[in-house]
Amino acid sequence: MNFPRAAAVASRLDVVTESASTNADLRAHAADVTGWPHLSVLLTANQTAGRGRLDRSWIAPPGTALAISVLLRNLPARVEAFGWISLAAGVALADAVSAQLTEHEVGVKWPNDVLVDGKKICGILAESTGSAVVLGAGVNTSMRAEQLPVPTATSFAVLGAVVDEDRLVADYLRGLDEKLAALAAEGDADTSGLRPAVSERCLTLHRDVDVALPDGSTLHGRATRLEMDGRLVVDVDGVEHLVAAGDVVHARLS
Numbered sequence: 001m002n003f004p005r006a007a008a009v010a011s012r013l014d015v016v017t018e019s020a021s022t023n024a025d026l027r028a029h030a031a032d033v034t035g036w037p038h039l040s041v042l043l044t045a046n047q048t049a050g051r052g053r054l055d056r057s058w059i060a061p062p063g064t065a066l067a068i069s070v071l072l073r074n075l076p077a078r079v080e081a082f083g084w085i086s087l088a089a090g091v092a093l094a095d096a097v098s099a100q101l102t103e104h105e106v107g108v109k110w111p112n113d114v115l116v117d118g119k120k121i122c123g124i125l126a127e128s129t130g131s132a133v134v135l136g137a138g139v140n141t142s143m144r145a146e147q148l149p150v151p152t153a154t155s156f157a158v159l160g161a162v163v164d165e166d167r168l169v170a171d172y173l174r175g176l177d178e179k180l181a182a183l184a185a186e187g188d189a190d191t192s193g194l195r196p197a198v199s200e201r202c203l204t205l206h207r208d209v210d211v212a213l214p215d216g217s218t219l220h221g222r223a224t225r226l227e228m229d230g231r232l233v234v235d236v237d238g239v240e241h242l243v244a245a246g247d248v249v250h251a252r253l254s
Helices: 004-009 022-027 079-098 165-186 194-201
Strands: 012-015 040-044 065-072 106-109 113-116 119-129 132-140 207-212 218-226 232-236 239-243 247-250
Touching (some): 004 165, 022 040, 022 065, 022 132, 040 165, 065 165, 079 106, 079 113, 079 119, 079 165, 079 194, 106 194, 165 194, 207 232, 218 239
Parallel strands (some): 012 040
Antiparallel strands (some): 040 065, 065 132, 119 132, 207 218, 207 247, 232 239
16 A cells, blocks of 8 residues: 555654554554654554443454544643544544545544544544554445445445545645644634534534443433533533533434
């Protein structure tokens, strides 16, 4: 695989034929600040033991999906802003996907799944490691319909598109770096413009949702807005609940 445009954006780009987990492999290099600077990328089309959110497995047939892990070192000074890192990644990747699927609705399901026409084409996982963050993304590229893991998933191929992988990765990295640089410089998601950008792309807002919380309970309500720290605000019978983590299911729009 050749990624000249992505290589021009990344500070370091390593493309490997196979990886058990690009996030785990990149975390192993996190202590090497000189060799693996900010915006270093590890990329493969054959990830054999990847993980998603809530420690779920993420495995795809070889050559049908891209696993992209990015090492982030230039982070916001305020810990309160860290909740926006994966949200920024979701928007950056949604923008990159939308650039090649212009006839489709592309958006983000909070906190960071990228949906095309309501079906998941990408998931994102952020992991802290010392003073850095490793941001992993898995994008369904040439996966056929019978290879999709669940009926609610999709891919470029299923949508009848041949993805330009180099352009996709380059656009994603450029958008991610720009958004996080603004967040780090301004210190908050409003001043940097990130909260408005995420809110515009977020398909979860202003609709009825079920949210499965980590404690096993479920919220049934309407997603109204994003808090200053990136948490989702869900109105349940007039009472607002702030959700920091959970699985969101969108109610069907009538």
